Amino acid sequence: MIYFDNSATTLIEPTVLKTYQKVSQDFFGNPSSLHHLGDQAQQILNSARQQIAQIINCQTDEIYFTSGGSEGDNWVIKGTALEKRQFGNHIITTNVEHPAVSNAVHQLEKLGFEVTYVPVDKSGHINPQDVQAAIRPETILVSIMAVNNEVGAIQPIKSVAKILQDYPNIHFHVDAVQTVGKDLAAQIQDPRIDFMTFSGHKFHGPRGVGFIYAKNGRRIAPLINGGGQEDNRRSGTENTPAIVAMARALRLATQDQVAQAKLQNHLRQMLYQHLQNLDNAVVFSQLDTSFAPHILCFALRGVRGETIVHAFEQEDIYISTTSAxxxxxxxxxxxxxxxxxxxxxxxxxxxxxxxxxxxxxxxQQFIKALDKIYQHFQVLN
Ligand SMILES: Cc1ncc(COP(=O)(O)O)c(C=O)c1O
Structure with a gap:
């Protein structure tokens, strides 16, 4: 099997799965319980939070656990809207966000919030000046993804951050779900960012767990109310095994990321260059540094995306139409x-x-299969 659908989800790393199992069995206490099983669970949860904070380069109390990327995006967006509604009702985002962002802001639009969707150019990138132009006195949030999940375009986060330095009251949220392990910190991390969303299953962690970075001093209203876990901001008994396993997955995904991103970039180049030889192939992702190393989006003219996906499946190769x-x-x-x-x-x-x-x-095997599939459809067309 060749699995080239890692932006949809990744296979859980074997030692991460072991950690999940071990923590489930050995640290099953509720971290809120007063007895020593609760203490143990609380300690292991704290150390996972510490590890994640160290890797993300922030304070431990700036990490909040969630159920994944969709919850993180919804929380920052709706939590900002609830928290800051007396200061304004305007949100700026892009027209290429993951549905976890775009549908969250659509819901807010129905409640009376106003949203400006900054467009992208032919390559899938926004122009930071369009963000600047969209800012109003009543703007409370700018939400922009770091890496686009369909074509891999890296948005100019640092330029937007620079613009937002002049607007300290606006929350700046970056959906960083597609960035982990891709050696992109220099391009996408910036002290002006207030919130970032991450999801465990995109970097060989378990499903249904993620975290947000929330800068100290920035407040968002909770979406999940209850027993007051996560510093009263996100209630619900903590998913200790998944959180500890995710911390391990994050460490594994980031420790060798320079070399790993380089290799992925090389594989992407191999495919990109091969596609240049096929008259009826069109490539939407580019090789320059404004694209992430792991995503390549292309079309074969006249053949539907799902047909291509199934043709590769026949070869035991797994890819997606543009997003899962x-x-x-x-x-x-x-x-x-x-x-x-x-x-x-x-x-x-x-x-x-x-x-x-x-x-x-x-x-190399993928390219061989591509040639076979391409020839097949050339004959049919
Ligand atoms: C950019 C981006 N944001 C958010 C999400 C949602 O993450 P999750 O599947 O953990 O809810 C995804 C998942 O594909 C994504 O690619």
């Missing part, structure tokens, strides 16, 4: 639409997404 969320619903790829790719071509798009486990030999 849109795949089954047959939704048009939103990023390609925003890049003004014609509908007919956009419906032929597929996404290859790599990770540290992928090899040169796998890419």
């Amino acid at each position: 969320c849109s795949s089954r619903k047959g939704v048009e790829p939103i990023t390609l639409a925003a890049m003004h790719v014609p509908d007919q071509l956009a419906t032929s798009a597929v996404r290859v997404s790599l990770d540290a486990n992928n090899t040169i030999s796998e890419m």
Whole structure:
């Protein structure tokens, strides 16, 4: 099997799974319980928080655990809206966000909030000046993804951060779900960022767990009320095994990330260069540093994306149409639409997404299968 669908989800790392099992069995106490089993669970939870904070380069009390990327995005967006509604009702985001952001702001629009959607250019990037131009006295939040999950475009987060230095009251949220282990910190981390969203299953951690970075002093209202866990901000008994396992996965994904990102970039180049030889292939991702090393989106003219996905599946190779969320619903790829790719071509798009486990030999086999599939459809067309 060749698995090139790592932006949809990743296989849990074997030692991470072991950690999950061990913590489930040996530290099953509720971290809020007063007895020593509770203490043990609380301690192991604290050390996971510390490890994550160290890797993300922030304070321990700036990390809050969630159920994943969707919750993190919803929490920061709706939590900001609830917390700051007396100061304003305007939100700025882009028109290429993951549905966890775009549908959260759509819901707020129905409640009377106003949203400006900053457009992207042909390559999938926003222009920071458009963010500047959209800012109003009543703007409370700017939410921009770091790496686009469909084409891999890296948004100019640092330039937006620079602009927002002049607007200290606006919350700046970055969806960083697609960034872990890709050696992108220099491009996307900035002290002006107030909130970042992360998701465990995108870096070989367990499903259903994630975390947000929330800068000290920045407040968002809780969305999940209850027993007051996570410093009264996100209630619910902590998922200790998943959290501890996620901390381990984060360490493993980041410790060798320079070399790993380099290899993924090399594999991506191999595919990109090969696609240049196919007359009816169109590539939407580029090789320069404004694209993440692990995502390549391309189309084969005249063949629907899902047909390409299934043709690869016949070869025991797994890829996606442009995002896992849109795949089954047959939704048009939103990023390609925003890049003004014609509908007919956009419906032929597929996404290859790599990770540290992928090899040169796998890419060679992928290219072989691609040639076979390409020839097949050339004959049919
Ligand atoms: C950019 C981005 N944000 C948010 C999410 C949602 O994360 P989760 O699946 O953990 O809810 C994803 C998942 O694909 C994503 O790619």
